[in-house]
Amino acid sequence: MAGLDGFLALLRGDGTPADRVVPPSAQTANLTVLTAAAMAFLAVFALALSLATGRLADRWSEALARSATIRISAPPEQMDAQTKAVLAALATTPGVASFRPLDDAEMKKLLDPWFGPDLPVDSLPLPKLIEVTESAEGIDTDGLRLRLSAEAPGAVFDDHTRWRQPLVSAAHRLRLLGGLSLVLIGGAMAGLITLAAQAALAANGQVIRTLRLVGARDSFIAHAFVRRFTMRGFVGAVVGTVLAMIGLAILPAANEAGGFLTGLGFSGWGWLWPLLIPPVAAIVAYGATRGAAQRMLRGIR
Amino acid sequence: MIELQNVSMGYGGIELLTEMTLKLVPGSFHFLTGPSGAGKTSFLKLCYAELLPSAGFVNLFGQDVRQMGRDDIARTRQRIGVVHQDCQFLDHLPMTENVALPITVSGRTPDMAELRELLAWVGLRGQANALPPELSGGERQRAALARAVIMSPEVILADEPTGNVDWEMSKRLLALLIELNKMGKTVVIATHDLNLIRHAKSQVSARVLRIQNRRLHLAGADL
Numbered sequence: 001m002a003g004l005d006g007f008l009a010l011l012r013g014d015g016t017p018a019d020r021v022v023p024p025s026a027q028t029a030n031l032t033v034l035t036a037a038a039m040a041f042l043a044v045f046a047l048a049l050s051l052a053t054g055r056l057a058d059r060w061s062e063a064l065a066r067s068a069t070i071r072i073s074a075p076p077e078q079m080d081a082q083t084k085a086v087l088a089a090l091a092t093t094p095g096v097a098s099f100r101p102l103d104d105a106e107m108k109k110l111l112d113p114w115f116g117p118d119l120p121v122d123s124l125p126l127p128k129l130i131e132v133t134e135s136a137e138g139i140d141t142d143g144l145r146l147r148l149s150a151e152a153p154g155a156v157f158d159d160h161t162r163w164r165q166p167l168v169s170a171a172h173r174l175r176l177l178g179g180l181s182l183v184l185i186g187g188a189m190a191g192l193i194t195l196a197a198q199a200a201l202a203a204n205g206q207v208i209r210t211l212r213l214v215g216a217r218d219s220f221i222a223h224a225f226v227r228r229f230t231m232r233g234f235v236g237a238v239v240g241t242v243l244a245m246i247g248l249a250i251l252p253a254a255n256e257a258g259g260f261l262t263g264l265g266f267s268g269w270g271w272l273w274p275l276l277i278p279p280v281a282a283i284v285a286y287g288a289t290r291g292a293a294q295r296m297l298r299g300i301r
Numbered sequence: 302m303i304e305l306q307n308v309s310m311g312y313g314g315i316e317l318l319t320e321m322t323l324k325l326v327p328g329s330f331h332f333l334t335g336p337s338g339a340g341k342t343s344f345l346k347l348c349y350a351e352l353l354p355s356a357g358f359v360n361l362f363g364q365d366v367r368q369m370g371r372d373d374i375a376r377t378r379q380r381i382g383v384v385h386q387d388c389q390f391l392d393h394l395p396m397t398e399n400v401a402l403p404i405t406v407s408g409r410t411p412d413m414a415e416l417r418e419l420l421a422w423v424g425l426r427g428q429a430n431a432l433p434p435e436l437s438g439g440e441r442q443r444a445a446l447a448r449a450v451i452m453s454p455e456v457i458l459a460d461e462p463t464g465n466v467d468w469e470m471s472k473r474l475l476a477l478l479i480e481l482n483k484m485g486k487t488v489v490i491a492t493h494d495l496n497l498i499r500h501a502k503s504q505v506s507a508r509v510l511r512i513q514n515r516r517l518h519l520a521g522a523d524l
């Protein structure tokens with residue numbers, strides 16, 4: 001029991017005589033712990049968002065970078081000849097890992113979202129699509145386009161750059177926003193802890209004056225406040241981080257249908273990243289309180 | 302030890318103390334008297350660097366106060382025991398911790414046996430665990446005296462130490478200060494209680510200084 005009391009006293013920051021010179025203040029203590037917990041909770045989600053969008057950007061980049069489509073629009077009588085020419089060209093093009101023409105069923109599936117399931121594919125003059133997968137060395141797209149224009153004038157090589165780039169840059173921006181959110185959350189936490197520390201310091205102005213009069217150095221006085229607020233920041237952040245991690249852990253598992261949102265969370269070693277938040281919160285609380293204490297002490301001889 | 306040379310000091314452009322010169326030698330006993338508002342407390346504050354002179358020099362243990370850094374001031378205050386008029390306790394701490402405060406802030410752990418002995422010396426053995434608001438005026442003044450001497454300072458400055466206590470308690474506090482002086486401490490007591498000064502002069506060789514018209518005078522034989 002004494003051990004538990006000692007531990008709780010340590011968390012409250014009044015475990016040693018040096019800490020006890022600062023009167024206990026339940027209101028600012030609760031405010032600081034609550035602030036740190038809320039900020040850590042948000043920080044975990046911002047971190048998860050940042051990491052998830054990073055993974056998404058990588059996945060989109062990787063998947064789209066390795067696939068391309070050749071669309072052949074030709075008069076019906078030339079369609080087969082041009083298709084054969086394209087397939088022959090692909091067969092001898094370096095960097096092509098595989099290729100295959102899409103059959104009617106696949107074409108129908110692609111068009112279903114726009115035209116519905118009853119589309120008479122056979123009766124429409126649809127272009128022929130050939131799916132191309134690149135190997136690691138990549139395709140010389142300019143060379144392939146030149147060759148296709150000569151051998152199959154109706155063929156257009158589309159490496160998805162047009163629509164891949166905005167998606168990937170959107171994912172990168174989301175990751176950036178996640179990072180920016182982390183910085184803003186850290187700043188807000190520093191601001192709120194500074195306010196709480198300033199309130200505590202102002203309320204204890206007489207205590208600080210008395211300590212100076214009996215020979216306390218600034219570092220002693222600052223330490224008494226800094227340690228208390230650092231511990232509160234740390235404890236609050238641990239609570240917020242744990243709650244947020246539990247929240248993320250019980251989100252539905254990522255699957256193909258869920259897409260982006262269900263992928264929000266950490267994977268593998270990524271679960272260790274949020275554990276950095278409590279120490280960072282403690283460092284933020286330390287810096288904020290130390291700054292506030294030093295400013296306060298400058299006004300007292 | 303503590304030396305003031307042509308010191309002037311004022312607030313907001315109004316001069317309160319003018320051209321004061323004083324040198325406290327080790328083991329001396331001084332009374333500082335004068336009417337209320339004459340500047341006795343300000344004078345003492347100059348002696349422990351809570352106030353800076355607007356002119357002249359204040360030297361504390363060989364250092365000019367204007368040249369002292371904040372840590373120097375803190376170290377110097379550990380060599381000067383001050384009994385403040387309003388005692389200046391931390392109301393949330395029991396008397397033992399309040400009395401031991403100078404030791405705590407210097408980063409050391411107080412010796413509980415010595416602390417109990419000190420509290421017994423000022424007659425507060427039974428109030429060791431009491432909080433400051435629970436003590437009477439006289440008990441608070443004695444506790445303040447105990448706190449002032451716990452670091453075994455070379456100088457003790459007492460600002461109206463008998464201001465809120467009856468005559469019997471005043472004599473008791475004075476006896477403690479005289480005892481400290483006999484142990485070699487330099488003592489300065491600011492008081493407007495002339496009876497206290499007369500009573501002390503029969504027991505100790507004391508110089509009496511008076512602040513009058515902003516200046517420091519050596520009081521005459523009328524005391």
